Amino acid sequence: MDILQAFSDYLDAAKTAIASASTLEEIEQVRIEYLGQKKGKARELQSLIGKASKEEKPVVGKRFNEVRTEVTALLETRRDALGSGATEVESDFDPTLPGIAPRLGNAHPITKTITHFRELMGRFGFQVVEGPEIEDERHNFDALNIPEDHPARDPLDNFYIATAQKTAGGPILLRSQTSTVQIRTMEQVKPPVRIVSLGRVYRPDTFDATHSCMFHQMEGLMVDKHVTMAQLKTLLSLFARSFLGPDVEIRFRPSFFPFTEPSVEVDMKWGGTWLEIGGAGMVDPNVFRAVGYDPEEVSGFAFGLGIERFCMKHFEVDDIRRFYENDVRFLQQF
Numbered sequence: 250m251d252i253l254q255a256f257s258d259y260l261d262a263a264k265t266a267i268a269s270a271s272t273l274e275e276i277e278q279v280r281i282e283y284l285g286q287k288k289g290k291a292r293e294l295q296s297l298i299g300k301a302s303k304e305e306k307p308v309v310g311k312r313f314n315e316v317r318t319e320v321t322a323l324l325e326t327r328r329d330a331l332g333s334g335a336t337e338v339e340s341d342f343d344p345t346l347p348g349i350a351p352r353l354g355n356a357h358p359i360t361k362t363i364t365h366f367r368e369l370m371g372r373f374g375f376q377v378v379e380g381p382e383i384e385d386e387r388h389n390f391d392a393l394n395i396p397e398d399h400p401a402r403d404p405l406d407n408f409y410i411a412t413a414q415k416t417a418g419g420p421i422l423l424r425s426q427t428s429t430v431q432i433r434t435m436e437q438v439k440p441p442v443r444i445v446s447l448g449r450v451y452r453p454d455t456f457d458a459t460h461s462c463m464f465h466q467m468e469g470l471m472v473d474k475h476v477t478m479a480q481l482k483t484l485l486s487l488f489a490r491s492f493l494g495p496d497v498e499i500r501f502r503p504s505f506f507p508f509t510e511p512s513v514e515v516d517m518k519w520g521g522t523w524l525e526i527g528g529a530g531m532v533d534p535n536v537f538r539a540v541g542y543d544p545e546e547v548s549g550f551a552f553g554l555g556i557e558r559f560c561m562k563h564f565e566v567d568d569i570r571r572f573y574e575n576d577v578r579f580l581q582q583f
């Protein structure tokens with residue numbers, strides 16, 4: 250049948266034309282030539298259908314539609330390929346030019362210090378635990394042997410959350426120390442205990458070069474049958490030396506905390522000067538009683554170190570406020 254042959258020829262010619270079109274303009278030309286409504290080749294072929302005999306008509310009509318659909322699909326595929334820029338961009342793309350370097354982020358110096366502390370304490374056999382930053386009075390004060398009338402509970406020295414009090418059934422505050430995690434841990438596990446907890450604490454201090462109303466502490470707690478103060482000092486010395494270098498010294502000064510007895514202030518000598526880094530002591534028997542441990546059976550030490558202090562020494566930062574300003578020019582140095 251001549252008409253069917255004409256359709257095949259049209260299809261072959263269209264395929265060749267589509268394949269050799271190499272720009273969007275050329276493919277548009279091919280479309281006008283083969284599928285154009287006014288003068289396109291498809292239009293000419295369509296007029297042939299009228300010349301077919303009555304029996305041939307259904308076959309011819311069906312074939313015409315198939316051929317036109319195929320050409321349309323091939324055209325679209327080719328147009329998409331050209332439109333994606335594959336061919337055109339190639340010509341002025343210079344693969345030897347240096348690329349645009351992506352700006353890389355890095356961990357915050359405090360985060361770096363925390364990660365490093367965790368790793369060091371892990372090597373000393375301490376497990377890392379977490380506690381909530383929003384606390385009740387039991388964990389922040391009562392179980393830590395801080396009496397009802399102790400000035401540490403003063404509303405002016407703490408961030409109490411007045412609106413939460415009703416639903417919580419008692420005063421709620423942002424924890425003022427990570428010692429809360431000592432209590433939370435001992436409530437849950439039996440001795441022996443060897444944990445550290447690193448995180449944020451909150452106190453309404455006036456912002457200056459060494460004070461911030463939010464800062465970070467590392468709390469440590471070790472409880473077992475014969476834990477001693479000498480072990481505490483050895484551990485803190487080893488820890489400080491692993492972090493800052495072999496010539497770092499640790500010294501204890503007598504002090505007082507309601508939750509330790511005896512209590513000490515811990516100083517560290519580094520680069521010729523003494524710097525206070527935190528508090529420590531032997532866990533007070535009342536704290537053990539509050540969590541159901543028997544103070545006749547076990548003893549323990551606890552310490553709380555200011556993370557910012559170490560971080561400032563280590564990275565030679567002289568103003569604590571730099572850590573919280575989110576100035577990229579500062580942060581990208583680390």
Ligand code: PHE
Pocket residue numbers: 425426427428506509527528529530551552553554
């Ligand atoms: N919680 C005390 C503080 O924030 C530090 C401390 C922790 C002291 C553990 C003794 C034992 O000042």
